[in-house]
Amino acid sequence: MRFSEFQVDKIKQSANLYERICQHTTLRRAGRQYSGKCPFPDHDDRNASFVFDPIKNTFRCYSTECDRAGSIIDWMMEFEGFRSFLDCIRDLNGEELVQNIGQDNERKGPVYKRQKMEDRIAADQEKARAAGYRIFKAGHALSGSVAETYLRETRGLGDIGLPEAVLRFASDLPFWAEVRKGKFEVVHRGPALLAAFQYRDNRFAAVHQTWLKPDGSGKAEIVLDDGQQLPAKKIRGPFMGSSLRLGPPAPIMGLGEGIETCLSGMAHGLSCWAAGSLGNLVGRGWVHGIREPHPKRIGQRLPTTQPDFTSVRMDLPYRLRSAIILADSDSKDLDGLKAELERAVRRARCEGRSARILWPPLGMDMNDWIMKERRDAA
Numbered sequence: 001m002r003f004s005e006f007q008v009d010k011i012k013q014s015a016n017l018y019e020r021i022c023q024h025t026t027l028r029r030a031g032r033q034y035s036g037k038c039p040f041p042d043h044d045d046r047n048a049s050f051v052f053d054p055i056k057n058t059f060r061c062y063s064t065e066c067d068r069a070g071s072i073i074d075w076m077m078e079f080e081g082f083r084s085f086l087d088c089i090r091d092l093n094g095e096e097l098v099q100n101i102g103q104d105n106e107r108k109g110p111v112y113k114r115q116k117m118e119d120r121i122a123a124d125q126e127k128a129r130a131a132g133y134r135i136f137k138a139g140h141a142l143s144g145s146v147a148e149t150y151l152r153e154t155r156g157l158g159d160i161g162l163p164e165a166v167l168r169f170a171s172d173l174p175f176w177a178e179v180r181k182g183k184f185e186v187v188h189r190g191p192a193l194l195a196a197f198q199y200r201d202n203r204f205a206a207v208h209q210t211w212l213k214p215d216g217s218g219k220a221e222i223v224l225d226d227g228q229q230l231p232a233k234k235i236r237g238p239f240m241g242s243s244l245r246l247g248p249p250a251p252i253m254g255l256g257e258g259i260e261t262c263l264s265g266m267a268h269g270l271s272c273w274a275a276g277s278l279g280n281l282v283g284r285g286w287v288h289g290i291r292e293p294h295p296k297r298i299g300q301r302l303p304t305t306q307p308d309f310t311s312v313r314m315d316l317p318y319r320l321r322s323a324i325i326l327a328d329s330d331s332k333d334l335d336g337l338k339a340e341l342e343r344a345v346r347r348a349r350c351e352g353r354s355a356r357i358l359w360p361p362l363g364m365d366m367n368d369w370i371m372k373e374r375r376d377a378a
């Protein structure tokens with residue numbers, strides 16, 4: 001039996017990928033999606049890089065060293081060891097399913113369903129954006145706060161002008177997490193640094209939240225009852241395609257993933273914008289792009305350096321002619337990161353800008369680097 005693309009889509013959509021993943025890892029709700037530690041045995045994931053998307057019914061590991069993604073079929077073949085596409089379809093009762101497709105009327109057709117899905121996603125995103133805006137609006141001025149202590153003293157950014165319009169402070173911000181399936185609780189509360197993402201038209205997009213220790217001596221440690229440590233950073237709102245504008249638009253600018261990285265670039269006299277995530281910094285790779293073998297990890301491939309020009313990534317100012325991409329040399333997989341950043345360089349060049357990557361000394365991120373410089377000078 002042969003299956004049409006539409007029939008295969010239908011089979012993929014009906015399969016319970018969530019259940020199958022849950023047998024191997026704990027997924028927690030994170031906004032519209034679920035995330036957890038990557039279940040692939042060759043990936044020792046400590047950061048919950050693995051995401052399940054219930055609307056698309058797909059999975060993706062955001063770790064550069066793993067980078068696995070796909071549908072239920074990909075999951076079955078890569079994780080569960082199914083040998084062929086047809087074996088997967090049979091196991092999913094695909095033949096039975098497609099026999100019922102004919103009964104679908106037009107209102108249940110794929111175009112109608114996709115439109116409904118997109119409407120729902122847009123409504124969810126607008127809700128998250130509004131919630132993020134309320135958090136940011138409720139924040140206080142940075143100056144004199146624990147967040148200022150964190151940036152100026154703990155991060156060694158003492159003398160730079162901090163962008164007060166985009167950075168704010170929350171004195172007692174709750175941190176919500178899914179402690180059991182469907183059960184959300186405030187697992188931590190405390191001071192936090194807030195930062196505003198903006199779209200090209202200046203509109204507020206999302207709030208970046210970094211929870212801090214009460215004295216500002218570092219990031220808060222947020223540990224669940226089962227011992228899992230959660231990252232002390234969260235973004236609320238649809239931030240993809242927007243930027244954290246830490247400095248003014250300029251012909252030469254630094255672009256980086258994190259706020260601390262970019263502020264460290266500013267300490268070097270460079271105006272910087274932050275992307276908030278690697279994905280928003282570099283954009284997606286072309287699906288059919290060439291992926292070179294990983295030089296250190298046998299059997300794995302690097303992310304492609306060929307950009308998908310239609311994919312969303314951070315907004316850049318028109319004035320920007322020359323981009324300096326601020327890398328983290330303390331990444332676990334430098335080869336993977338290098339490939340992703342190369343992709344951002346290629347995309348910038350195709351857009352008529354020059355671009356290059358600035359690597360701090362091995363084992364350091366931008367902030368470690370300026371802290372070291374400061375210690376050496378003292």
Ligand SMILES: [Zn+2]
Pocket residue numbers: 038039040043045049050061062063066067068
């Ligand atoms: Zn993984």
